[in-house]
Amino acid sequence: MSDDQRQPNAAIKADGWLACHECDLLLERPLLPEGHRLRCPRCGNVLVRAVRNAVEHCLALAIGGLVLFVPANLFPVLTLKLLGQSHHESLPHALWVLANSGQWLVATVVFLCTVLVPLLKLLLMLKVSWCLHFRLPVPGLARCFRWYQRLDSWGMLEVYMLGILISLVKLADLAEVVTGWGLYSFIGLLMLTVMMSACIDEETFWEAIERNNVRE
Amino acid sequence: MSASETTFLSARQAGLMQCLSCYMLMAIPDEMAPDQQCRCPRCGDLVHVRIPNSLSRSWALVIASLILFVPANTLPLMTVSSLGVGQPDTIMSGVIHLMHSDMMVLGLIVFIASILVPLLKIVGIILLLLSVHFRWNSGHRQRTALYRLIEFVGRWSMLDIFVITLLVALVNFGQIASISAGPAAAAFAAVVVLTMLAAINFDARMLWDVKHD
Numbered sequence: 001m002s003d004d005q006r007q008p009n010a011a012i013k014a015d016g017w018l019a020c021h022e023c024d025l026l027l028e029r030p031l032l033p034e035g036h037r038l039r040c041p042r043c044g045n046v047l048v049r050a051v052r053n054a055v056e057h058c059l060a061l062a063i064g065g066l067v068l069f070v071p072a073n074l075f076p077v078l079t080l081k082l083l084g085q086s087h088h089e090s091l092p093h094a095l096w097v098l099a100n101s102g103q104w105l106v107a108t109v110v111f112l113c114t115v116l117v118p119l120l121k122l123l124l125m126l127k128v129s130w131c132l133h134f135r136l137p138v139p140g141l142a143r144c145f146r147w148y149q150r151l152d153s154w155g156m157l158e159v160y161m162l163g164i165l166i167s168l169v170k171l172a173d174l175a176e177v178v179t180g181w182g183l184y185s186f187i188g189l190l191m192l193t194v195m196m197s198a199c200i201d202e203e204t205f206w207e208a209i210e211r212n213n214v215r216e
Numbered sequence: 217m218s219a220s221e222t223t224f225l226s227a228r229q230a231g232l233m234q235c236l237s238c239y240m241l242m243a244i245p246d247e248m249a250p251d252q253q254c255r256c257p258r259c260g261d262l263v264h265v266r267i268p269n270s271l272s273r274s275w276a277l278v279i280a281s282l283i284l285f286v287p288a289n290t291l292p293l294m295t296v297s298s299l300g301v302g303q304p305d306t307i308m309s310g311v312i313h314l315m316h317s318d319m320m321v322l323g324l325i326v327f328i329a330s331i332l333v334p335l336l337k338i339v340g341i342i343l344l345l346l347s348v349h350f351r352w353n354s355g356h357r358q359r360t361a362l363y364r365l366i367e368f369v370g371r372w373s374m375l376d377i378f379v380i381t382l383l384v385a386l387v388n389f390g391q392i393a394s395i396s397a398g399p400a401a402a403a404f405a406a407v408v409v410l411t412m413l414a415a416i417n418f419d420a421r422m423l424w425d426v427k428h429d
Contacts, residue, residue: 017241019227019234022360023424026227042224043360043424080386082393087386094385098397101384105402109409110381113374142259146237153412156371156378163378170379171386174393206238210258 020045054201055208059129061196065122068189073115075182077164082175090182091115113156118193121155124148125196132208141209152197157190226421226428228265237261267419271345277414278341281407285338288407289331292398294380300391304398307331307376330376330404333369337411340366344418351426363420370412377405 018029020040027047032038038048051057076088091114099107124144131138164183171177227234233244235256244265245254253264267273292304305313307330314323340362347359380397387395 017227017230017232018239019232019241021234021236021239022363022420023356024226024228024234024421024428025424026225026230026232043357045360045364078382078386082389085389087388089382089385094381097385097388098381101396103384103397103401106377106381106397106405109374109405110377114378142238146259146261149237153367153371153416156374159372159374160378162372163375163382166375166379167382167386170383174387202239206240206258 018047020047048203049201051199051201051204054199054204055129055132057199058125058196059133061192061199062122062126062129065189065192065196066126068185068192069119069122071185072182072189075185076180077182077186078168078171079178079180080171080175081178088180113154114160117151117155118157118189121148121151121193124151128205128209132205132212135212137212141212145205145209149202155193157186157193161186161190224427226424228425229428233263233265235259235261235263236267266421266425267417270417270419270422271348273417274341274345274414277410277417278338278345281410281414282338284403284407284410285334288334288400288403291400291403293376293400293404294383294398295396296387296393297395298393306400307404329373334373334404334407334411337366337369337373338407341411341414341418344423348422353426356424356427359423360420363415363418363423366411367415370408370415373408373411374405377401377408 016029018027019025020027020043022045023040023043025040025042027040030038032048032050034050034052036050037046039046073091076090078089080087080089095107095111095115098110124147127138128141128145128148130136131141164186168177168179227241228244231244232241234241235258238256238259238261240256240258242257242263248254248265250265251268253262253268255261256263289307291306293307293310295302295304297303307326311323311327311331314320314326344359344363344366352359380401383395384397387393
């Protein structure tokens with residue numbers, strides 16, 4: 001890059017601009033109508049997604065998700081019946097069995113990805129969207145939302161769901177498998193979290209958090 | 217390079233850098249060295265022009281996952297015992313069992329999900345790292361798409377681990393039938409976590425930087 005190229009551009013005010021986070025292309029910030037998304041013209045990355053009432057949607061979904069989180073983790077997901085014996089299984093129990101058989105490392109990873117991270121994501125989202133919706137100037141919202149973004153890829157409920165389905169198929173011809181209330185609540189929880197990630201409009205959230213901080 | 221491509225300007229060329237958490241654009245401070253970072257005024261996260269030491273971090277993580285890929289595939293993943301007789305299975309022997317017992321499709325799915333995808337993911341990251349090292353100036357779009365694919369697929373490799381967790385807890389009928397997890401499970405989980413971290417630490421903008429230098 002030559003110096004004469006830098007000079008005129010250094011005067012650009014960062015406000016009206018937007019950069020692609022995957023290829024660093026500088027773009028003029030367009031006014032995006034609700035329900036539309038902006039893709040990087042060069043690499044195709046989705047840059048901005050305008051969602052209507054994103055904060056309110058996320059608040060409702062976080063509350064619903066937390067309600068379903070309890071039965072999804074307490075009630076048995078599957079029950080296996082073989083020769084008169086039956087084994088209930090809820091997720092904490094499965095992790096307990098795994099950890100006791102010496103596989104504590106695997107049990108920890110599974111616990112993080114299917115219990116702790118999804119729970120933290122719901123709690124963080126509840127706090128952020130609650131405070132933004134009711135305009136409560138609570139400090140630390142930015143940190144909460146940052147952690148939400150960071151944890152996002154480590155919550156693996158949908159992968160776990162596929163794991164349940166595969167175990168179901170594998171065990172179906174071995175013994176009688178009965179699905180339980182844990183599974184139904186889990187499916188509900190999964191649907192709500194998927195909807196929540198579809199509703200998150202990071203741009204709107206960050207702007208709202210910024211405004212919220214200014215009011216403090 | 218076509219005329220329209222030459223007009224593309226990167227944020228770094230314009231003297232701007234972007235916070236990767238809240239996507240705020242700000243001017244690069246004059247005194248800032250390329251590998252330094254400062255705090256984002258909006259969200260408080262660390263901001264840098266490019267992720268510091270992105271290449272060496274990704275290399276370290278991907279090499280570690282390549283090493284762990286060996287025990288993950290050679291050690292037994294799980295042991296199915298029925299009537300007191302145990303049968304330790306590695307991933308590959310499990311696939312062969314499935315194929316021998318006329319479950320070609322299921323065997324193929326397990327082969328793709330548990331062996332092919334993790335291997336291709338590691339190879340893909342190495343390819344991206346090499347392309348940055350040797351400053352390839354073509355196929356930027358395709359390589360970005362590859363990066364996106366690796367990032368998306370990463371979490372799905374955890375599937376096997378979840379299935380094992382469920383099977384170990386469910387099939388627990390003492391002498392009649394039981395399943396226990398083998399040492400490969402921990403190695404496999406580590407491979408998945410390490411490749412995910414390698415992808416997160418890789419700064420995809422480096423693929424395009426060669427266009428702007």
